[in-house]
Amino acid sequence: MISIDFSLAISLYIILILSAILFLWIFTRRQKEKDLSLDPKFIWHCSVCTYTYINTKEDTITICPRCGSYNKKT
Ligand SMILES: [Zn+2]
Numbered sequence: 001m002i003s004i005d006f007s008l009a010i011s012l013y014i015i016l017i018l019s020a021i022l023f024l025w026i027f028t029r030r031q032k033e034k035d036l037s038l039d040p041k042f043i044w045h046c047s048v049c050t051y052t053y054i055n056t057k058e059d060t061i062t063i064c065p066r067c068g069s070y071n072k073k074t
Pocket of ligand 1: 049066
């Protein structure tokens, strides 16, 4: 009887720990996804063809991948 109760207690403890780890993992992952969301300054709108593209390398002038025209940040 004692051994059954003990193993039940151990399994309950393990389940509790695992659910806590899972909860923390999901919580931190959601926060990371929020941090990884794209910065608005990297989103460029072409003034010639109105094409929306992403450029994280340059911050003053970028070249539109569709029409090849230069775009300056306003
Ligand atoms: Zn363009």
